[in-house]
Amino acid sequence: EMESKVSEGGLNVTLTIRLLMHGKVRGSHSGGKGETVKKMREESGARINISEGNCPERIVTITGPTDAIFKAFAMIAYKFEEDITNSMSNSTATSKPPVTLRLVVPASQCGSLIGKGGSKIKEIRESTGAQVQVAGDMLPNSTERAVTISGTPDAIIQCVKQICVVMLESPPKGATIPYRPKPASTPVIFAGGQAYTIQGQYAIPHPDQLTKLHQLAMQQTPFTPLGQTTPAFPGTLGSVAGKQRSFITLPLPALTMFPCICPGLDASPPASTHELTIPNDLIGCIIGRQGTKINEIRQMSGAQIKIANATEGSSERQITITGTPANISLAQYLINAR
Numbered sequence: 028e029m030e031s032k033v034s035e036g037g038l039n040v041t042l043t044i045r046l047l048m049h050g051k052v053r054g055s056h057s058g059g060k061g062e063t064v065k066k067m068r069e070e071s072g073a074r075i076n077i078s079e080g081n082c083p084e085r086i087v088t089i090t091g092p093t094d095a096i097f098k099a100f101a102m103i104a105y106k107f108e109e110d111i112t113n114s115m116s117n118s119t120a121t122s123k124p125p126v127t128l129r130l131v132v133p134a135s136q137c138g139s140l141i142g143k144g145g146s147k148i149k150e151i152r153e154s155t156g157a158q159v160q161v162a163g164d165m166l167p168n169s170t171e172r173a174v175t176i177s178g179t180p181d182a183i184i185q186c187v188k189q190i191c192v193v194m195l196e197s198p199p200k201g202a203t204i205p206y207r208p209k210p211a212s213t214p215v216i217f218a219g220g221q222a223y224t225i226q227g228q229y230a231i232p233h234p235d236q237l238t239k240l241h242q243l244a245m246q247q248t249p250f251t252p253l254g255q256t257t258p259a260f261p262g263t264l265g266s267v268a269g270k271q272r273s274f275i276t277l278p279l280p281a282l283t284m285f286p287c288i289c290p291g292l293d294a295s296p297p298a299s300t301h302e303l304t305i306p307n308d309l310i311g312c313i314i315g316r317q318g319t320k321i322n323e324i325r326q327m328s329g330a331q332i333k334i335a336n337a338t339e340g341s342s343e344r345q346i347t348i349t350g351t352p353a354n355i356s357l358a359q360y361l362i363n364a365r
Contacts, residue, residue, distance in 0.1 A: 042096055042191060045131040046087040046103075047173060047206075063106065071098035084208035086131065093191055100187045103128070104180035125158070127177040130190065131206055134172050137161050139197035140190065147193065157186035169206035170364055204364060301355045303346040303362065307337060310344050313365045320365060328358035 068075050073091035089099050107126045115123060132140065141148050141161055152159055157178035165172055176186050305313065314321045314334065325332050330350035337344060348358045 040093055040195060041091060042093055042194065043088060043090040044096055044100075044187070044191070044194075045171075045205075046089065047129040047131050047208075048085050048087055049083060067099055067102045071095050071102060073099040075099060078208065082208040082210050086206070086208065096191065097184060097188060100128075101180065101184050104183045108180050125177040126180055126183055127175060128183060130174040130176065130187075131166065131171045132161075132174050132190075132194070133199040133203040134165050134170050135200040135203070136194055136197055137172050137174070140174065140193050151186060151189045155182050155185040155189065157182035159186060165364070166206035167209070168204070168360075168364065170202075170204045171206045298350055299352065299355065301348045301359070303348065303359070304343045305346055305362075307342055307344055310334065313346075313362055324358060324361045324365070328354050328361060330354035330358040332358060 064075055064077065067073075071091070073089050073095040076088045076090075078086040078088075089096055091099070104126050107128070111124060111126065139147065142150070148159055148161065151157070155178070157176050160175045162173040162175075174190070176183055176190075178186070312320070313324075315323070321332060321334070328350070330348050333347045333349075335345040335347070346362070348355050350358070
């Protein structure tokens with residue numbers, strides 16, 4: 028019944044659907060100064076936001092009543108087909124590739140989308156004619172997975188409708204850590220009054236401007252101890268009177284991955300210990316097959332992680348994490364993400 032209401036556009040529930048697109052696609056897609064997106068917003072009645080930042084990928088968030096979302100998706104699918112047709116007129120390819128969209132869906136909803144023994148996804152494929160693939164792994168540093176849909180624009184629209192029904196019937200469980208595309212630029216590490224960028228496994232001194240900015244920042248603000256918050260160095264840009272501030276944030280993983288190659292970080296915070304309790308039925312997904320996942324977490328966080336043996340009559344397992352505050356917070360984050 029819900030499906031028939033949704034397909035008729037009569038179910039006025041507000042939904043948010045996230046799409047993952049490549050930056051270059053966005054260029055052709057936005058049209059002159061974002062005219063295409065503006066037109067889509069006006070004609071569909073949906074809110075359409077495109078993530079900013081110097082990233083090769085963009086997240087397009089579409090929010091609104093279900094009928095507005097379907098109109099927006101129809102416009103996107105037909106625009107993509109138009110782009111494919113235009114690019115084919117300049118190429119020698121004879122077979123027309125299908126339109127492909129990637130949705131970003133909380134992992135807790137993917138089980139309902141796949142269905143018992145893959146029954147739901149099979150039903151969606153057969154009834155719409157679209158190809159649907161749910162990624163096995165979560166997107167980096169998130170609890171979301173990519174769902175790839177490809178086919179004709181009409182097949183894609185029908186497929187999105189059915190996915191919306193599943194998402195409405197099975198809301199996400201627990202907190203979702205949304206996927207945020209990584210900037211194309213490399214992280215910058217400050218140490219001993221010098222700025223470094225990471226290239227491969229080496230720290231390379233960074234151009235002068237950043238070093239000067241860092242020295243300026245160090246004169247103005249005390250250093251934030253690692254692990255309390257992601258450290259930021261405010262440096263004054265422009266006139267002092269204008270009080271314009273610029274923040275350079277250091278990604279924690281960058282600091283923990285290269286603890287030994289940055290002179291000036293000798294005064295590392297003392298190691299401490301943190302304990303977590305995890306339900307027995309979740310311990311498997313943290314350990315992974317033959318310990319692959321827990322070893323990955325140990326390597327990425329730089330922390331020592333010990334998992335206590337199961338005790339009789341207890342439904343929980345104790346995990347002990349040892350390391351600097353930064354190592355511990357990163358390990359906790361990665362365990363929670365699993």
